[in-house]
Amino acid sequence: MKTEQRNILAEIVERRLELVAQDIQNKPIEAVKAEIDSERPKRRFFTALKQDFDAINIIAEIKRRSPSKGIIKESVDAAETAKIYEEGGACAISVLTEPDYFNGSLEDLRSVKKASTLPVLRKDFIVTEYQIYESAAANADAVLLIAGCLEDRQLSEYYHLAREIGLDVLVEIHDETELSRISDIDPRIVGINNRNLKTFETSVSNAISLASKLERYQLPVALSGINTIADVQLSKNYGISNFLIGESIMRSTSPVEFIRDLRGKQ
Numbered sequence: 001m002k003t004e005q006r007n008i009l010a011e012i013v014e015r016r017l018e019l020v021a022q023d024i025q026n027k028p029i030e031a032v033k034a035e036i037d038s039e040r041p042k043r044r045f046f047t048a049l050k051q052d053f054d055a056i057n058i059i060a061e062i063k064r065r066s067p068s069k070g071i072i073k074e075s076v077d078a079a080e081t082a083k084i085y086e087e088g089g090a091c092a093i094s095v096l097t098e099p100d101y102f103n104g105s106l107e108d109l110r111s112v113k114k115a116s117t118l119p120v121l122r123k124d125f126i127v128t129e130y131q132i133y134e135s136a137a138a139n140a141d142a143v144l145l146i147a148g149c150l151e152d153r154q155l156s157e158y159y160h161l162a163r164e165i166g167l168d169v170l171v172e173i174h175d176e177t178e179l180s181r182i183s184d185i186d187p188r189i190v191g192i193n194n195r196n197l198k199t200f201e202t203s204v205s206n207a208i209s210l211a212s213k214l215e216r217y218q219l220p221v222a223l224s225g226i227n228t229i230a231d232v233q234l235s236k237n238y239g240i241s242n243f244l245i246g247e248s249i250m251r252s253t254s255p256v257e258f259i260r261d262l263r264g265k266q
C-alpha cells in the first residue's frame with residue numbers, strides 16, 4: 001500500500017489553530033487589542049535590512065528545536081542569546097514563538113525586545129488575525145506571513161492589518177507559484193525559504209533563483225539551510241544581502257565570532 005507523505009506544515013497549522021482557539025478562550029481579542037501600546041518603541045525591521053549594497057545583514061534566530069532537526073539547543077535563555085547576537089552584529093533578531101514544535105513562546109519575544117536594541121521579528125505560523133494583534137501587544141516589530149499557510153484572502157488581510165498597526169511584514173515564499181500569489185500585496189520584504197516546509201528538502205540555490213524574479217524595490221531575505229560563510233558568499237554574489245539564520249548560529253560554539261565571520265567583519 002502506498003503511504004502518504006506526512007505534511008508537517010499542515011500539521012503545525014492545524015495545531016496552531018487549536019492553540020489560538022484556547023488562547024481566545026483565555027483572553028478575547030478585545031483584551032489583546034487593549035494591551036497594544038500605541039506609544040511602544042518601534043524599531044524598523046525594514047530599515048535594518050535596507051543597508052548599503054556591500055552589507056551582509058544577518059537576522060539571527062532563536063530556535064531551540066525544529067521538526068526537521070529535533071533538539072538544537074533546548075536550554076537557551078532567549079534574552080542572553082539576543083545580547084550575544086547583537087554583539088556579533090546581527091541586524092535583527094528572529095524569535096520562534098511556536099510552542100509545540102519549536103519550544104518557543106511570546107515570553108521569549110518580550111524578553112528579547114527588552115534585552116536588545118534590535119528590531120524583533122515574531123517567527124510563527126500566523127493563521128489568524130488574533131496572532132497579529134497578539135504580536136503587537138507583545139512588542140514585536142515585525143511578523144512573518146508564510147504564503148504556504150494562508151489563502152490569498154488571508155494573506156492580503158493579515159498583511160494590511162499588520163501594516164496598519166505598525167508592524168513590518170516578512171512575506172515568505174518557496175516557489176514561483178507562491179511568488180505569483182503575493183503579487184497583489186506587493187510586499188517590500190520577501191523571504192525566500194530554501195527549505196520546502198512540506199518535505200524538508202533544502203537547497204541554498206532556491207533563494208538565489210527566486211530572488212532574481214523579484215521587483216527591484218523588493219528586498220529578498222534568504223531563509224533556511226545557510227550554514228557556512230560560503231553559503232552566504234554564494235548568495236551575496238547573486239545580489240542577496242539579507243539572511244535569516246537559525247540552526248547554524250544556535251549550534252555555533254562562538255556565536256559572536258560566527259556572526260561576524262558570516263558578515264565578513266572582524
Ligand SMILES: O=C(O)c1ccccc1NCC(=O)[C@H](O)[C@H](O)COP(=O)(O)O
Nearest residue numbers: 066067068197223224225226245246247
Ligand atoms: O526548521 C524546520 O524544521 C521547519 C519545519 C517546518 C516549518 C518551519 C521550519 N522552520 C522555520 C524556519 O523558517 C527556520 O527556522 C528559519 O528559516 C531558519 O532556518 P535554519 O537556519 O535552517 O535553522
